[in-house]
Amino acid sequence: MTAVVEDQTAATDSERLARAYLLGVAEPPAPHLLAFVGERGPIEAAARVRAKDCPDGVLRETAARYKTLNAELHLESAAKSGDRLVVPEDHEWPAWPLLSMAVATGRGVKDVAAPLGLWVRGRVNLAEVSTRAVAVVGARNATPYGESNALEFAYFLAGRQIPVFSGAAIGIDAAAHRGALGAGGVTVALLACAVDYAYPASNANLLQRIVDEGGAIVSEYPPTTKPARHRFLVRNRLIAGLTDGTLVVEAGIRSGARNTATTAGVLGKVVMALPGPVDSGGSAGCHALIREDKATLVTSVDEVVESVGLIGIGSAAPESQRRPTDVLGPDALRVYDALLPRSGRSPEQVAQSAGVPVSRVRGLLPELEIDGFAVRGDTGWRQIVRRAAR
Amino acid sequence: MTAVVEDQTAATDSERLARAYLLGVAEPPAPHLLAFVGERGPIEAAARVRAKDCPDGVLRETAARYKTLNAELHLESAAKSGDRLVVPEDHEWPAWPLLSMAVATGRGVKDVAAPLGLWVRGRVNLAEVSTRAVAVVGARNATPYGESNALEFAYFLAGRQIPVFSGAAIGIDAAAHRGALGAGGVTVALLACAVDYAYPASNANLLQRIVDEGGAIVSEYPPTTKPARHRFLVRNRLIAGLTDGTLVVEAGIRSGARNTATTAGVLGKVVMALPGPVDSGGSAGCHALIREDKATLVTSVDEVVESVGLIGIGSAAPESQRRPTDVLGPDALRVYDALLPRSGRSPEQVAQSAGVPVSRVRGLLPELEIDGFAVRGDTGWRQIVRRAAR
Numbered sequence: 051m052t053a054v055v056e057d058q059t060a061a062t063d064s065e066r067l068a069r070a071y072l073l074g075v076a077e078p079p080a081p082h083l084l085a086f087v088g089e090r091g092p093i094e095a096a097a098r099v100r101a102k103d104c105p106d107g108v109l110r111e112t113a114a115r116y117k118t119l120n121a122e123l124h125l126e127s128a129a130k131s132g133d134r135l136v137v138p139e140d141h142e143w144p145a146w147p148l149l150s151m152a153v154a155t156g157r158g159v160k161d162v163a164a165p166l167g168l169w170v171r172g173r174v175n176l177a178e179v180s181t182r183a184v185a186v187v188g189a190r191n192a193t194p195y196g197e198s199n200a201l202e203f204a205y206f207l208a209g210r211q212i213p214v215f216s217g218a219a220i221g222i223d224a225a226a227h228r229g230a231l232g233a234g235g236v237t238v239a240l241l242a243c244a245v246d247y248a249y250p251a252s253n254a255n256l257l258q259r260i261v262d263e264g265g266a267i268v269s270e271y272p273p274t275t276k277p278a279r280h281r282f283l284v285r286n287r288l289i290a291g292l293t294d295g296t297l298v299v300e301a302g303i304r305s306g307a308r309n310t311a312t313t314a315g316v317l318g319k320v321v322m323a324l325p326g327p328v329d330s331g332g333s334a335g336c337h338a339l340i341r342e343d344k345a346t347l348v349t350s351v352d353e354v355v356e357s358v359g360l361i362g363i364g365s366a367a368p369e370s371q372r373r374p375t376d377v378l379g380p381d382a383l384r385v386y387d388a389l390l391p392r393s394g395r396s397p398e399q400v401a402q403s404a405g406v407p408v409s410r411v412r413g414l415l416p417e418l419e420i421d422g423f424a425v426r427g428d429t430g431w432r433q434i435v436r437r438a439a440r
Numbered sequence: 441m442t443a444v445v446e447d448q449t450a451a452t453d454s455e456r457l458a459r460a461y462l463l464g465v466a467e468p469p470a471p472h473l474l475a476f477v478g479e480r481g482p483i484e485a486a487a488r489v490r491a492k493d494c495p496d497g498v499l500r501e502t503a504a505r506y507k508t509l510n511a512e513l514h515l516e517s518a519a520k521s522g523d524r525l526v527v528p529e530d531h532e533w534p535a536w537p538l539l540s541m542a543v544a545t546g547r548g549v550k551d552v553a554a555p556l557g558l559w560v561r562g563r564v565n566l567a568e569v570s571t572r573a574v575a576v577v578g579a580r581n582a583t584p585y586g587e588s589n590a591l592e593f594a595y596f597l598a599g600r601q602i603p604v605f606s607g608a609a610i611g612i613d614a615a616a617h618r619g620a621l622g623a624g625g626v627t628v629a630l631l632a633c634a635v636d637y638a639y640p641a642s643n644a645n646l647l648q649r650i651v652d653e654g655g656a657i658v659s660e661y662p663p664t665t666k667p668a669r670h671r672f673l674v675r676n677r678l679i680a681g682l683t684d685g686t687l688v689v690e691a692g693i694r695s696g697a698r699n700t701a702t703t704a705g706v707l708g709k710v711v712m713a714l715p716g717p718v719d720s721g722g723s724a725g726c727h728a729l730i731r732e733d734k735a736t737l738v739t740s741v742d743e744v745v746e747s748v749g750l751i752g753i754g755s756a757a758p759e760s761q762r763r764p765t766d767v768l769g770p771d772a773l774r775v776y777d778a779l780l781p782r783s784g785r786s787p788e789q790v791a792q793s794a795g796v797p798v799s800r801v802r803g804l805l806p807e808l809e810i811d812g813f814a815v816r817g818d819t820g821w822r823q824i825v826r827r828a829a830r
Contacts, residue, residue, distance in 0.1 A: 199718060325715030325727055328589060328739045337715055340730060341737045347730045349718045 172266025188222025208235020394430025562656025578612025598625020
């Protein structure tokens with residue numbers, strides 16, 4: 051793990067260990083366990099589950115694994131692979147996008163419980179990458195039409211600094227990740243297995259590229275967890291939950307991508323679908339979503355950006371009106387603004403001035419440096435003044 | 441003109457002559473003239489227009505032609521060509537579908553005034569053919585994708601006894617008419633020129649086929665009127681007004697077919713659009729209509745029938761539940777039900793029993809005979825009992 055990632059943490063070791071236990075002890079989504087953790091906090095909840103001192107619903111969800119689960123081993127194994135467990139107590143927890151899941155669960159919607167934590171491989175800040183992301187999803191059984199459109203839409207979304215989320219499956223998902231990578235953008239793969247379990251094998255290289263080129267692979271499942279049929283549907287809710295909108299590029303009538311779209315709709319996210327030839331089975335699911343008013347028809351990246359309400363981000367705004375800092379998340383922007391161009395400041399000074407916790411500032415400064423917004427000198431961190439593009 | 445058509449009339453010669461004058465004296469749509477005719481009736485209105493004894497708005501609409509127009513000549517010319525002028529005083533006037541135009545005009549919508557009469561070439565009963573019709577329209581500049589879909593949708597609509605209306609233009613319109621003819625169904629072409637002015641020349645054979653094979657070509661414009669740019673838009677309102685729904689098969693962003701669709705929406709008719717390849721300019725107008733919630737996306741004839749609310753007509757209902765008489769209009773059904781299988785009845789007896797005017801009964805009986813629902817014998821008209829298809 052790099053210094054950047056470590057500096058972003060805020061959970062204590064005990065909290066993280068408790069979360070690792072809780073995340074593995076029940077098969078997600080585990081609504082009773084989630085509620086129990088909400089009541090008692092992760093440390094007490096984990097101890098009580100281990101002692102079978104918990105409500106019936108929680109007992110049922112955890113009965114199979116409460117005794118055998120070795121959370122220390124999971125954390126050790128992850129650390130060895132350069133992976134990390136991000137938990138709600140961390141600064142980089144994507145609390146805002148996942149709020150939709152708590153709201154929907156509170157309204158009585160089933161199977162959309164928020165995750166208890168997320169295993170992450172890759173150097174992205176999960177909170178920042180999820181604040182303005184679009185999911186580009188579709189069927190494994192894709193047509194060349196679908197794949198080329200997935201590639202193209204993801205390429206231009208990523209080119210506008212909009213992270214592209216997908217499920218790393220063959221077909222549309224893989225094309226979406228590749229398109230984003232092709233644009234040098236950020237892409238995140240949500241998996242139905244552990245982040246250390248390369249699935250599908252044919253996409254192993256793609257998963258490695260995603261991690262190497264500034265994206266991430268993310269999963270609820272502890273190290274070595276294999277994919278299973280039901281996990282794909284469970285995983286789909288995270289694709290919908292972590293993004294602002296879901297674009298279905300191509301999907302048969304019974305495709306899992308329709309499930310992701312439906313979940314996105316339930317979570318109050320924007321659902322979009324691409325039209326296709328009227329007699330193409332690959333577009334039948336898209337057409338059904340549009341016809342049933344469950345998705346907005348989109349034909350261009352402009353329309354995606356407009357639908358998701360991301361206008362003003364990336365090149366959706368006229369070139370002359372864009373500022374380079376438009377690409378920064380809210381915390382990063384406050385840190386940037388707290389820097390001075392001609393004299394250095396310490397992370398503590400910046401934290402004080404920006405009103406951002408010093409641990410978070412320590413994580414953000416190296417990122418700002420990488421992106422050319424800050425520089426570390428002898429006297430501390432300085433701002434690099436970035437003029438608007440002409 | 442055949443006996444069938446003559447029996448369907450009800451307007452007096454004076455009314456028809458007055459309407460012929462009124463229809464030619466102003467360029468449609470002529471809202472002031474329409475309102476004036478509504479107030480005074482056609483005979484008085486025509487006399488007053490000719491005498492310049494009418495409100496300013498009417499004077500303006502009729503100034504150019506009030507003195508020179510020779511309506512007798514129009515009626516003679518039409519009679520020679522086998523054409524006829526159908527007027528609101530006739531039984532076959534499509535009063536029900538056109539009611540939408542009066543309603544919209546009453547609400548203050550511009551340019552959707554009902555026609556003062558319609559010139560018709562072809563043996564259809566205009567009222568019956570308009571009670572459950574679908575317009576299939578689209579761009580002249582069509583792609584093979586668009587043309588083959590127009591052909592196919594029209595074919596299957598016509599095969600379900602749903603008359604297909606279109607504008608006889610090259611491209612999508614022509615394919616729609618051809619599809620309906622291919623199914624042995626009824627198709628009606630609304631023209632932006634006189635019914636005796638074969639336009640476009642490349643479709644002259646098609647127009648002749650439409651008339652020969654049981655359809656009709658229909659226009660507001662008096663004999664010899666040439667097409668003009670503005671007349672296409674004016675004509676579009678009739679395609680929308682005479683049908684229950686409009687299906688846009690393929691249309692560019694600025695296609696006239698979008699205008700027809702918009703008018704159909706304004707008139708409260710069902711607007712449908714076919715999706716197509718996302719990067720096809722030919723489908724851009726369809727996608728825009730769907731995206732802007734001005735049209736329902738449809739991918740099959742079943743969905744067209746469902747959208748238009750024609751379920752129960754044709755094979756939309758399960759085969760076993762369909763009755764042969766489902767294809768009959770309301771008057772025709774009442775006439776059919778008033779016949780007896782074993783003893784003949786006179787048109788007068790049928791009229792009495794059915795509560796349908798005798799002139800209308802005289803028009804419907806030969807039609808029922810052609811369609812195999814009735815037979816003329818020595819003792820009068822008898823019912824042919826038609827069992828439901830297996």
